[in-house]
Amino acid sequence: MEFSKDELDFFLRKYQEFLKIPSVSATGEGINEAASWLKEFMKELGINAEIVKTKGHPVVYGKADNGGNKTLLVYNHYDVQPVDPLNGWKYPPFSATISNGYIFARGASDNKGTLIARLLAFSKYKGKLNFNFVFEGEEEIGSINLGEFIESRKEELSKSSAVIMEGAGLDTKERPMIVLGVKGLVYVQITVKTGERDVHSSVAPVIKNPVWELIKILNEIYDGNKVKIKGFYDNVKITREVEELLDKIDLDVEEYKKSLGVYSLNFEDSKELVSALYLSPSCNIDGIIAGYVGQGSKTIAPSHAMVKMDFRLVPDQNPKKIYEELERIVKSHNGEIIPMGLEKPVRTDLNTAVVKAMVSSANKAYSKDPIILPNAAGTQPMGLFYDLGIREIVSAIGVGTPSSNAHAPNENVKLENFYKAIEHSLYFYEDYESNNYM
Amino acid sequence: MEFSKDELDFFLRKYQEFLKIPSVSATGEGINEAASWLKEFMKELGINAEIVKTKGHPVVYGKADNGGNKTLLVYNHYDVQPVDPLNGWKYPPFSATISNGYIFARGASDNKGTLIARLLAFSKYKGKLNFNFVFEGEEEIGSINLGEFIESRKEELSKSSAVIMEGAGLDTKERPMIVLGVKGLVYVQITVKTGERDVHSSVAPVIKNPVWELIKILNEIYDGNKVKIKGFYDNVKITREVEELLDKIDLDVEEYKKSLGVYSLNFEDSKELVSALYLSPSCNIDGIIAGYVGQGSKTIAPSHAMVKMDFRLVPDQNPKKIYEELERIVKSHNGEIIPMGLEKPVRTDLNTAVVKAMVSSANKAYSKDPIILPNAAGTQPMGLFYDLGIREIVSAIGVGTPSSNAHAPNENVKLENFYKAIEHSLYFYEDYESNNYM
Secondary structure: OOOOOHHHHHHHHHHHHHHOOOOOOOOOOHHHHHHHHHHHHHHHHOOOEEEEOOOOOEEEEEOOOOOOOOEEEEEHHHHEEEOHHHOOOOOOOOOEEEEEEEOOOOOOOOOOOHHHHHHHHHHHHOOOOEEEEEEOHHHHOOOHHHHHHHHHHEEEEOOEEEEOOOOEEEEOOOOEEEOOEEEEEEEEEEEEOOOOOEEHHHHHHOOOHHHHHHHHHHHHHHHOOOOOOOOOOOOOOOOOHHHHHHHHOOOOOOHHHHOOOOOOEEEOHHHHHOOOOHHHHHHEEEEEEEEEOOOOOOEEEEEEEEEEEEEEOOOOOOOHHHHHHHHHHHOOOOOEEEHHHHEEEEEOOOOOOHHHHHHHHHHHHHHOEEEEEEEOOOOOOOHHHHHOOOOOOOEOOOOOOOOOOOOOOOOOOEEHHHHHHHHHHHHHHHHHOOOOOO | OOHHHHHHHHHHHHHHHOOOOOOEEOOOOOOOHHHHHHHHHHHHHHOOEEEEOOOOOEEEEEEEOOOOOEEEEEEEEOOEEEOOOOHHHOOOOOOEEEOOOOEEEEOOOOOOOHHHHHHHHHHHHOOOOOEEEEEEOOOOHHOOOOHHHHHOOOHHHHOEEEEEOOOOEOOOOOEEEEEEEEEEEEEEEEEEOOOOOEEEEHHOOOOOHHHHHHHHHHHEEOOOOOOOOOOOOOOOOOOOOHHHHHHHOOHHHHHHHHOOOOOOOOOHHHHHHHHHHHHHEEEEEEEEEEEEEOOOOOOEEOOOOEEEEEEOOOOOOOOHHHHHHHHHHHHHHHOOEEEEEEOOOOOOOOOOHHHHHHHHHHHHHHOOOOOOEOOOOOOOOOOHHOOOOOOOOOEEOOOOOOOOOOOOOOOOEEEHHHHHHHHHHHHHHHHHHHHHOO
């Protein structure tokens, strides 16, 4: 596919225009301006676009009916992470400066670059595929009101035959990534309170220390190796097909360890490491606090102790059931539990139109085989779309690479990868609509 | 024993003079003035007194040679707790206001009242007992430099035949308390560090979470009921004689629970509760921290976790051996341990001159049997004197009761109890010197 000089200029101009509008969801800076710009641009492209207010930042929602039988739901977010530390940036973060074939800006990769590439591909698309564009403004602060928006447009949205999520981008070798799903999540806060105030630790022999009580709970949840919650592993589904996908991933264990800044990993073998990262559920402690943690010594027994923990789930674990078991354990020890996030794991079948078209279009755009992951190691709000009854959901097509510095200073995208993402999107729209795979 | 009106006036005048000088060790307010006043007053009483500088607040040290065979070491502290919250006080905390037979002042009970009572008794003493007075200025901030002082005067101090500590005061029924010892202490800070920085919790399946690692350590130390450290209970010594002492203590379990503000106690039976409080060692968590503990959810695996914990020890547990076992466990899990206090448990034998004289003099002064405790539930720097080779150490004679509000606003002492403490001291000096017990 060859774009003309004029087309490329237009693509870049729109990319820069969009990046120059700050849209920091954490502070609200520029959010409304960015949403307005986006709505206007979508209208220019013939999309029936509107700004949908939520309790937080608005969703920019657009529909385009091209008269076909299939509707693609395109999900992205127009909000970005804060820019600090500002002095880490070579160019002002909203200057969209171009240097040596790269564009530098907050949001260049995550996620404005991918969003705009998909819209620019739409501007060149001549086929019959229908579109629902859902561009939210709160992804970087936890998609707080996305569920409420989806619920309010449930009927229209549930007619979508497939969803493409925010975008997986390219790997270190610039191979396009196709991610078939996400891990689920159970995030809880557990508190044990044993008294009204801290007491002198000389009474330790006769009172209950809330940290020891909390550790009893934690010991019932996890043995340091395996989760002990009843039925936790029962529905973990690992097929041969999925394992084979991971065989293609090569990961340098030493490099990976270095990139995380950790002193050791649970696996020395690359295959085992990759398998655990993508296919194993986990039980993580995010934070814990009780009592005196300042300088020196203070001899008290605290009155309460609190832990925050998250479980990453894989298909077909059920977050609700796991939460209920957790609740049972915590309450049996007179603790309190607060759910702070329950998300379903999702994994789209390899043998679906959306995956076939994604593979086919990736090959056309990049002349390389894509890397297919059974799911992300993390969680995205895929479950919200799954709950609409849609069973073809993937995260793919993106402008970024692992060195794009998402969430960090000097976020950047190679312009060539931006144009490739437009190309990839366009091939995908065509292949998905026509069922015509290479 | 009857004191004249003039004598009583003199006692009270000196008590008030002393209380009117602030001596807050936490801030240093008035410390030097209080030390100077004390030295001058001791000199007036014919004591060879000096101010001994330390790295912190000075010790006021005095010797009185009356030509006898025995030397009594009298330990007290002239420093006091801060006065806040100031608006909780009925009278200014350094006004030493007298109201309805009570004196109100910070330090009235803890510990200036007892200190001055012992000196005033000395002013009336005509016998041959020799004295070493050690009045420190840092008790309320952890007796930081007391060990250094004792070391510097080791030769003189180790000639003392007995030590009376800060003073146990009276119980709720105004019976004099004699406390034969203290629990020991091992206070440690344990840290586990697994990486250079927090990482996203999506990598939880492959990395080590420092909180789970710390919990492995804690599980090797304590099973929620018993300490698992090798040899921990081997030297716990509970004699029938000691158990019988506790039989005399009646403690209302419900009242006690209420006073601590805790929701439950490990014992419902008063006898079991008292036994555990005084005779059981304990393993307490003072504080724990790791990762994100703010509002809402943040999905990270922390880079490090820290716990502070204390063990209260009973005779004849050895803090050094226990610390060494702890160190072995912590290091086997790649953790770091810092000792923040190792103190020996001490328990003076019932069949000693100091105890016999204390019981005899208590009976004379109060016309009541004293309550004898095998040791305090807490820790005082008794071990420092024990290390001098002295085997007769008790905490007894004091002006306060449980309602004296030590460390709180409106600290107070009933004047009658102040005069009784002078009387008790004087009888004790006489009985101890003469071996003439009632």
